[in-house]
Amino acid sequence: xxxxxxxxxxxPAQARRAPLPGSELCVxxxxxxxxxxxxxxxxxxNDSPRGRIVLMKALAAGALDxxxxxxxxxLDRCLGCRAxxxxxxxxxxxxxxxxxxxxRLAERRAPPLVARALLLVxxxxxxxxxxxxxxxxxxxxRLAAALSRAPGRLGFAMxxxxxxxxxGPAPAPGRARGxxxxxxxxGAGADPGATACSARAAG
Numbered sequence: 220x221x222x223x224x225x226x227x228x229x230x231p232a233q234a235r236r237a238p239l240p241g242s243e244l245c246v247x248x249x250x251x252x253x254x255x256x257x258x259x260x261x262x263x264x265n266d267s268p269r270g271r272i273v274l275m276k277a278l279a280a281g282a283l284d285x286x287x288x289x290x291x292x293x294l295d296r297c298l299g300c301r302a303x304x305x306x307x308x309x310x311x312x313x314x315x316x317x318x319x320x321x322x323r324l325a326e327r328r329a330p331p332l333v334a335r336a337l338l339l340v341x342x343x344x345x346x347x348x349x350x351x352x353x354x355x356x357x358x359x360x361r362l363a364a365a366l367s368r369a370p371g372r373l374g375f376a377m378x379x380x381x382x383x384x385x386x387g388p389a390p391a392p393g394r395a396r397g398x399x400x401x402x403x404x405x406g407a408g409a410d411p412g413a414t415a416c417s418a419r420a421a422g
Contacts, residue, residue, distance in 0.1 A: 238279035239319065244311045245272045251303035251313075257296050260382045261375075265293040268303035268313055275320045285327045294320065295334070296375070354380055 251268040252258050258267040265274065274290050277283040283290050294317070301314040330338070340346045357363055358380050367378035 239276050239316055241312045242272050242276050242279075242316055244309045245269055245307075246309055248308065250306045250308060254302040254306040256298060256300065256302070256379060256382055260378045261296075263293075265289075266296055268307075268311075271297060272311070272313070272316065275316055278320060278323070285324055291324065294324070298379075358384060 247269045249269065255267050258264075264270040271294060274283065274293060278285060278287075278290060297317060299314065299317060303313050304311070307313070340350050363377045363381040365377075367374055367381050369377065
């Protein structure tokens with residue numbers, strides 16, 4: 220289990236600067252991208268941690284309406300795994316930001332039945348173990364890879380499941396999987412991590 224981030228100090232002056240305290244720590248460096256399963260599966264900036272932080276700040280500031288379907292879609296897609304927190308050099312408390320935003324959105328509209336059913340499963344270890352066993356069996360059949368091309372929620376769910384395979388997800392239609400680029404060792408040139416991050420941020 221990932222440890223919760225320490226609460227961010229939010230004095231009166233800081234609260235005025237940031238409608239969502241803690242969000243101002245994000246410098247959009249891009250180190251979180253390769254840690255985010257939804258970004259890796261969808262390659263959509265709105266489905267990355269830094270993209271969702273932009274949406275959360277806009278919702279908190281009132282620039283986006285809480286009933287905006289696109290904003291809700293990208294926030295609902297977040298798994299809440301908080302893997303981005305371990306790769307963030309700025310210490311952004313992403314999990315706390317997400318929880319605070321989802322609490323505000325839930326006050327406006329109750330979660331749908333599917334979401335409530337998933338929460339029920341995750342709250343009961345026996346049901347969760349059964350669901351995980353079923354998901355592993357489905358993934359092993361490679362049916363998830365085939366269904367990942369389906370439209371809507373089914374395709375998204377299957378793409379997320381297929382992305383957890385150890386040998387990596389199937390390549391997108393029309394895109395051949397080429398050899399992985401070789402990176403130079405640290406000290407032999409530019410820092411590979413910083414170079415890759417700059418390229419992703421620029422793209």
